[in-house]
Amino acid sequence: MVRTLMAGRCALGHGCRAKALLTSYFVIAGMVSMRTHRLPRMPALVAATALIAIGVAFPCLAGTLEIKVGDERGEPISQVAVYATPVAVTPIKKPSAAKRTASMDQQHNEFVPHVLLISAGTLVQFPNSDTVSHHVYSFSQAKTFELALYKGNTHPPLAFDEPGVVVVGCNIHDSMLGYIVVVPTEHYALSDARGTVRLEGVPAGDYTVEVWTPRARPTGLPAAQRVAVTDGVTKLDTRITGRLAPEEDHKHGSKSLSWDRY
């Protein structure tokens, strides 16, 4: 907590007016301690009290958003992209700070990870760890690109600025398929084995929660759900309807057969 405060960040997980107040608190406290050679007690208490009061007055709270993704019967679904976009704020197109980076590797003629979830503006590297060349491309609207035949990590990373789903393929190996889910928010994660996503440090406010997985029919995905995040844990259940496609990678039920042919 103290370290967070010392770093000048809001104790509640995001930048806001409280930062300035906290800084002033430490400046005042520092001055007091310099004079008295003692750890400030009274000023600290006063300032902390004031801070809490201000915190309530200015809505600078953050909470945890816990989302459970299940199918029609409530069975958990893993590897589902879940993201919460603030309603009030204009969604980000590009992050203001230094570019984030991510990587979609190619191993044993598969894209790893199969689903890559990133925020808009992220730079994505496409290294090829295989001994054969790949020719990576996408014709998706959100990002059309082509990385001509290569091995290793020869191509510079690509920026994914437009939110949307980018389907990635290899022109040499037809069965290779990967998905890059570009979202207009910093609050996102893939669901775990229990179908759960825990987004921490989400500033209080109204959000729309959306989910996406290549395994669902577009009509089976739930509509964007509006949720109000407050201090503490806000829970949300979301259901994907319709039959889910089997998991597509080679690890699931298909490695005994060969699927790459002319």
Add this chain to the structure above:
Amino acid sequence: MGSLLKPVVTVGVAVALLSAASHAGAEGDRNEVFIGVGTAYFHSSTDLKAWPEGGVGKLRYADDGVEAVRLFAEYHGRITPTLSARVVADYVDDGSSGLGIDEAYIDWRPIPRSANQQQVRFGAFYPPLSLENGAHGWESPFTYSYSAINTWLGEEIRPLGAEWSLRRRLASTRNTQEVRVFASGFYGNDPAATLLFWRGWSLHDRQTRLNDKLPIPPMPIFGADGAVVGTTPQTVQPFTETDHRPGYYVGGEWRYAHRALVQLARYDNRADPWSFAEGQWGWHTSFEHLAVQIALPGELGLMAQWMRGDTDWLAGTSPTGGPVEPWVQLVEDDFEAKYLMLTRKWHEAHRVSVRYDRFSIDRPDSVPVLHSDGGHAWTLSYRFEPNERFSGGVEWLEIQSQRDLWPYFYGVPRQATEEQLRLQFSLRLGAPAGR
């Protein structure tokens, strides 16, 4: 055959090619060379002479001993990122031995701008029918001896022409289903089914090279009373063009994720049975083909192919193309083959496959119906592949067959059981699993 020298020589050549391959690999991404070498010990039980020596036996090797099965090199040369040249050449030491080219074609795959993905191939290539032969060099990762259907495709089917295919994912963001259609127009392949009729179906792993002249069981010479008084040796060059009439194949495929695949295709070489060129008669051969592949629960894989077709050819013609005598007649032989295979992999390194083949060749017009070949085969195989370089395995093959023509033509019993145990060691260089 069977000397220990051959495998030693083969390994020597392989090492030489390895250095060439590693050199090519170091040149960058434009060229890739894959080398495969296989040596096996065979222990066979058969009374029939092996077919590559002109016998009617279905086995490739009838004698016991170590054989250098095959040494192949597959070269991918990039002309542009979307245009590549592919050549598969190999060395075999049986039949018409020596070096030869299996496939040589240009492959064009434009980068898709929509869910439609097109591909054009131009040259000499295999039609995309086999479910088994998906590894480099058109080899099978499942069993050493291919099914009767794919053995025959390897022997007598090699279109020389162009193939266009279109693949489409049924939804751009959900790759669970995709369809593919393909069509080809080609020359060559006019004598296709000559070997199939004279020898019958077979199960082995010898692929005919473009320049191969294969021995086939000799043609009987009939006396005035209709009895066989002698035989004339004959050979087949299955990829010859005899009539300058192009053939075609078309097909469609549906896939559901990595779970199921169904393919339907039709092939017709459109050969004129009255045509003769380069020592070969045309055989008008066509077939329908169905292939199904399903991932079953418990990591079990199921594969099945079924083929039914017929061939029209001139019976009684001279192998030298001499004048068509009055007794020469156009006959039709129907052929059919199918197999069912179950396969499973354990821990990426162990694979067990079991396959059951059934096959027949009949002449329905004759009275009684003449069974020129009929039978079934069991193949049981275990493969151990600890890494991408080395693999070993053992295979048991048993073929039961009967041919009405055998006693009459060649004086051998009507029925035969051929069994073979095979212990194989293979080395692969520059070649990861799959293509």
